[in-house]
Amino acid sequence: MQNIVWHNTQVSKLDRASLKQQKPFVIWLTGLSGSGKSTLANALDAYFHEQRYHSYMLDGDNVRHGLNKDLGFDQKSRVENIRRIGEVSKLMVDAGLIVITAFISPYRSDRDMVREMFPADEFIEVYLDAALAVCEQRDPKGLYKKAREGKITDFTGIDSPYEAPLNPEIVLSSDKQDVEQELLTVVHYLEAKKLLAT
């Protein structure tokens, strides 16, 4: 054990971030199912890790089966789902981490609610803009097929609206670009904003 030199002070967000030698922020990916959010989120997470930044990805896999497993898919639950993801992102950013979220998050008001939780430079909304037809053709989870068959309802793009961001920090034409190009665009943005070292 090292000598304990304990000062009765709290460790601040700045302290944690400076220990990590990084600026914390959240990259909020939004777009239709099949627009490539998970793929890009994984690519960003792997890139940050390789560059020795400390990042973490929140997605349906680790949130819907844990923290938000009590929530359904009705309107009220969807709002609460996004609110909690925003609050957890805020705690993680406070802990000094770079957070990447990958959720459809179809409603503008929900995304704006989360944006309000952060200082302006710590919330980066990235819109994966892909035509519905392209997403539906990709249909990686077979969900569009089920939605068209009426086996699932309230599916974004089919019988539930997607409200595109009006002023996102980044727009990616994710039906035309591949993930490496998207990654480059996001990383260049972060470098230009001095959120990553160059």
Added chain:
Amino acid sequence: MQNIVWHNTQVSKLDRASLKQQKPFVIWLTGLSGSGKSTLANALDAYFHEQRYHSYMLDGDNVRHGLNKDLGFDQKSRVENIRRIGEVSKLMVDAGLIVITAFISPYRSDRDMVREMFPADEFIEVYLDAALAVCEQRDPKGLYKKAREGKITDFTGIDSPYEAPLNPEIVLSSDKQDVEQELLTVVHYLEAKKLLAT
């Protein structure tokens, strides 16, 4: 920008922890109001930070006003409060962090529910064992006084039970020790369990 060498693999908990050169775990402090949870949590957090471990503290201040601000203090809300804190701790441990929680968490079943979320060596229950009379005399927030006057109800130790842990990893006689002694005890335990480097 560095060369992008992107592999289509996910970053694992082990990857994140090894980048941080630490083992992630949660220190779950439990005990009466006034038993010294916040003081010890802050001391641990500051110690970890000074030793360049990456830790984060969850307490009423950053949880009750954010993630759990929709919850009251009835029985159902108290269970949900602890469940969410457990799930957030799990996400943070998955992100490679050392997490310290400072909540009364009076019910054995709730704490055991959280314990079940983690592998055995990643959940360290620390019981701050202090006589009610001592806590009530300290009364740092003036809450015991209000509870005795009937101005607040369902207050743990007064008109709501506290169920002491049966097999906590660490018991601290927090009405007899000072915070430096408590800190030493916890750090020695973590070193003995190889959770911290010696």
